[in-house]
Amino acid sequence: MPLITKVSAQKRADRYNIFLDGKYAFSASQQTVAEFILLQGQELTNEKITEIKQFDADAKATNLASRFLSYEPRTIFEILQYLKKHGISDESADSAVDQLTNLGYLDDQKYVKLVLQNNLRIGSDGPRAVLQKLSAKGVAPETSQLELKNVADEAWLPVGQRVLKSMKSKIGKMSERELKQKMRAKLLTHGFDSGFSELILDEIDLTADDDDQLDALKKQGIKAYKKFRRFTGSERERKIRNYLFTHGFSSTEINSFLAGEVISEEELDEY
Incomplete structure (x- = not known):
């Protein structure tokens, strides 16, 4: 039966070399040495x-996993990787x-709850x-979906409003319709479906006053005129009309601009 003939400390902290019958056999941590009382003269079976x-x-x-967990919560998949x-x-x-897991430090369901809360x-x-990010961390879809179902639709409103906060400054710089289209697109890129998007937009006052809407029409009208000024007559008018229509302005507003009621052609020529 092999006999421990020497136990020596390594340069690495808390690691020891174990010698059996005068030859190096294996290394062990201080925890392992203490657990099995590995002392010189002890006999060990294979x-x-x-x-x-x-x-x-x-x-x-x-120990490695515990240190990794000490920085922030992790999923089981992240620990295994x-x-x-x-x-x-x-x-x-x-x-x-x-x-x-038995100690309560690893729990994918609790992890999902924490992610959702934050x-x-x-x-x-x-x-x-959120679902995509959790999936990338190895959380089972059914686990994520279970917790997502517990979140009321209204709870997502502040999240969507944070997404759109910077875009509210665009009121008066583009038509209300175009602004809504851009906001919907942004919400979609942030993981909101069309239903949630409408719910969020309904809670945001995007109504521009008459002066704001007029400023937006002027701004976009000038852009259109500069873009198509090389054309003449009905061709230029048609292109400007299409441009303003795609930017969300009504036929009445477009007709008003083309008639020179918003800004005269003489003023436009100065741009």
């Missing part, structure tokens, strides 16, 4: 050596995950974006 090595590998995996990156075997990684409080991701 089965006990295997048990010691597995315990040491599992402890290393758990991190341990794999550090050369931890699947067996030890699974052991670490089981231990941390996003609803200060974030800018809609439901679909």
Whole structure:
């Protein structure tokens, strides 16, 4: 039966070299040495050596995972990927995950709840974006969907309003219709579907007063005139009309601009 003939400290803190029958056999952490009382003169069976090595590998995996968790909450998938990156075997990684799960430090459902709480409080991701990000972190779709269903539609309103906050400054610079179109598009890119988008837009006052709307018509009308000034007659008028229509202005507003009631042609020529 192999005999421990020497236990020496490594340069790395808390690691020790174990010598059996005068030859280096394996290394172990201080935790492992204490757990199995590895002292000079102790005899070890081959089965006990295997048990010691597995315990040491599992402890290393758990300690690595614990440090990784100390910086911020993680999903089970993230922990497994991190341990794999550090050369931890699947067996030890699974052991670490089981231990941390039993201790309550790893729980994908709690992780989803935390992500949702933070996003609803200060974030800018809609439901679909949240779902995509959770999926990228390895959370099972059914786990995410279960928690998303518990969030009332009204709870997403502040999130959508944060997304659109900077765009409210565009009131008076473009038509109300065009501004709404751009806002819908932005909400879609942030993971809100059309239903949520309309719910959010209904809560935002985008109505421009007469002066704001007139300023927007002037601004876009001048842009259109400068863009198509090289054309003449009905061709220029047609292009300006189409331009203003695509920017959300009504036929009445467009006719008013083309008639020179908003800004005269003499003034336009100065631009």
